[in-house]
Amino acid sequence: MIAVGLIGLLLGVMIASVALDIPLPEEWAAYLSLAALAGLDTAFGGWRAALEGRFHPDVFVSGFIVNALLAALLAYLGDRIGVDLFLAAVVTLGGRMFLNLSLIRRYYLNQIALRRQRG
Amino acid sequence: MSDNKLKQMTVFFAIWLVVGLLVGMAFKEQTRIRTAELPSARLPDLARAYVQEKRSNAALEEEIRQLRQRINELENAFASGTKQAQVLNQSLQEAKMIAGLLEVEGPGIELTLQDSKKRPSGDSPELLPELYTIHDYDLLRVVNELRQAGAEAISINGQRIVSTTGIRCTGPVVFVNDVKMASPFVILAIGDPKTLVGALEMPGGALADLKSVDPKMVQIRRLDTVRIPAFSGSTQFRYARPVTLEGGTEP
Numbered sequence: 117m118i119a120v121g122l123i124g125l126l127l128g129v130m131i132a133s134v135a136l137d138i139p140l141p142e143e144w145a146a147y148l149s150l151a152a153l154a155g156l157d158t159a160f161g162g163w164r165a166a167l168e169g170r171f172h173p174d175v176f177v178s179g180f181i182v183n184a185l186l187a188a189l190l191a192y193l194g195d196r197i198g199v200d201l202f203l204a205a206v207v208t209l210g211g212r213m214f215l216n217l218s219l220i221r222r223y224y225l226n227q228i229a230l231r232r233q234r235g
Numbered sequence: 236m237s238d239n240k241l242k243q244m245t246v247f248f249a250i251w252l253v254v255g256l257l258v259g260m261a262f263k264e265q266t267r268i269r270t271a272e273l274p275s276a277r278l279p280d281l282a283r284a285y286v287q288e289k290r291s292n293a294a295l296e297e298e299i300r301q302l303r304q305r306i307n308e309l310e311n312a313f314a315s316g317t318k319q320a321q322v323l324n325q326s327l328q329e330a331k332m333i334a335g336l337l338e339v340e341g342p343g344i345e346l347t348l349q350d351s352k353k354r355p356s357g358d359s360p361e362l363l364p365e366l367y368t369i370h371d372y373d374l375l376r377v378v379n380e381l382r383q384a385g386a387e388a389i390s391i392n393g394q395r396i397v398s399t400t401g402i403r404c405t406g407p408v409v410f411v412n413d414v415k416m417a418s419p420f421v422i423l424a425i426g427d428p429k430t431l432v433g434a435l436e437m438p439g440g441a442l443a444d445l446k447s448v449d450p451k452m453v454q455i456r457r458l459d460t461v462r463i464p465a466f467s468g469s470t471q472f473r474y475a476r477p478v479t480l481e482g483g484t485e486p
Contacts (some may be wrong), residue, residue: 120247120248120251121247121248121250121251122251123248123251124247124248124249124250124251124252124254124255125251125252125255125256125258126255127252128251128252128253128254128255128257128258128259129255129256129258129259129262130255130259131256131259132255132256132257132258132260132262132263133259133262133263135449138260138263140260142266145261145264145265145268146258146320148260148261148264149261149264149265151257151261152257152258152260152261153253154255154260155250155253155257156254156258156410157255158254159250159251162247163252166243166247171243171247173242173243173246173247176246176247176250177246177250178252180250184257209282223411231251234276
């Protein structure tokens with residue numbers, strides 16, 4: 117399952133950098149980056165959920181869409197009212213990604229430890 | 236169960252794919268912006284860059300001047316050869332004279348146009364502040380009038396007026412030959428001083444409006460010798476090519 121995800125990620129990056137050439141207005145670049153960050157967060161969350169055996173596709177998909185949109189929307193609103201609201205999204209999403217990654221790391225360390233005990 | 240697992244796998248793959256797309260696009264976009272941006276958009280840096288650019292511009296102009304001089308010397312050396320070459324060189328010098336590529340001197344006038352120091356008083360709507368400043372159209376009318384009166388060479392603040400010269404206001408400055416300038420404008424013209432002054436001072440002519448607002452905006456001097464510099468801009472033609480008749484007119 118994880119391998120499938122990583123293949124998807126690689127494929128996506130490759131498609132974006134080789135085939136896709138959508139000229140976006142420069143003002144959108146920040147929102148795009150933020151949406152990408154939100155997407156990464158959700159993807160790591162999904163990975164962790166999959167490891168813990170409580171992966172639900174509907175939660176995963178809705179979380180992805182809502183988080184990405186909300187992050188972009190926050191950034192836009194922040195631009196309009198002169199507050200760097202995107203920082204809130206960056207801090208929250210970034211923090212959660214670190215948390216999820218550390219849990220994922222621990223899960224694999226536990227797996228290795230278990231295998232050693234058995235072997 | 237296995238069906239469910241497959242569905243999960245598909246969703247997982249799809250989301251990671253989209254995330255990958257987003258990341259890739261964001262990466263590309265940022266790279267594009269970074270390469271397209273100025274080295275730094277901060278004002279002090281821009282100011283420094285501007286000064287440097289201006290300096291190198293001046294140096295390059297000096298280089299153009301020197302190269303043109305060298306061309307002249309070479310042409311003269313060439314002309315001292317055969318009779319045919321002399322004739323060729325003579326017609327070349329004439330063409331350069333017409334094109335404004337030679338520094339010239341002769342009798343003429345010096346016309347100074349400057350913004351009025353007066354400010355509109357009262358609140359009549361005709362007393363617009365625009366009337367008190369020199370605009371591109373004032374310069375254009377003067378240049379046109381001088382040419383009509385037989386001026387053989389004209390310059391504005393040291394910029395020779397040639398066939399490709401543009402005169403245009405951009406904000407508070409006027410561009411002449413792509414060189415920025417502001418009031419006062421010193422316009423030199425070579426020609427019969429009497430005719431030139433007469434043309435400029437014609438009632439209802441190019442200067443009448445300015446004089447009616449503030450006579451101090453206009454100053455004319457007749458001079459025995461006026462020295463007008465050569466055109467120092469680019470003489471490269473990027474689009475126009477001479478038409479050759481050979482081959483094109485055969486039946």
